[in-house]
Amino acid sequence: DAKTTQPPSMDCAEGRAANLPCNHSTISGNEYVYWYRQIHSQGPQYIIHGLKNNETNEMASLIITEDRKSSTLILPHATLRDTAVYYCIVRVAGTGTASKLTFGTGTRLQVTL
């Protein structure tokens, strides 16, 4: 699996957009970018994933660069409840392989008033 690099921490004012970057320069053509988050003491929660195109769901948007070497998770209107550690994970999806996720240390997002 490709290695990912994320900043250790970020701050964001409540109501503003939170943009969390992730570098994955060694990503392969069949690897997806997944984002999970972990709110304090809880189990990780899936947010969004994508392969090439930008993706949006009710929680967030995922912007993947054209060369796929980096991506940005966007929380459009951050709230205090979005304070969490955010993990960017690159992984081949399905195709008969075990769905092992390799979690790094992620980005700790602090949303403030």
Added chain:
Amino acid sequence: NAGVTQTPKFQVLKTGQSMTLQCAQDMNHEYMSWYRQDPGMGLRLIHYSVGAGITDQGEVPNGYNVSRSTTEDFPLRLLSAAPSQTSVYFCASSPWGQGENIQYFGAGTRLSVL
């Protein structure tokens, strides 16, 4: 649906004791796994299973056993607990072999070994 249910939520053991952490899912997922998370660190994979009767080791399997007799249940056994196994344990499940995989996690079991 309850999703992924882990029991107990908290447990304190003495060194050398044995116990089983329970994990059950009601989503008919083929894939289940166990992770541990130490303070300030990411999750590390202990064991995983791609279906009933099939298990395999993750990156930190020593000291843990698993079995998968049904699709729903994937218990994690500590045969002789050690202080190094003090951690938070998470169970996860996902559909497998059907394309994109999204993992669903339980709330965790917080284990202290004295």
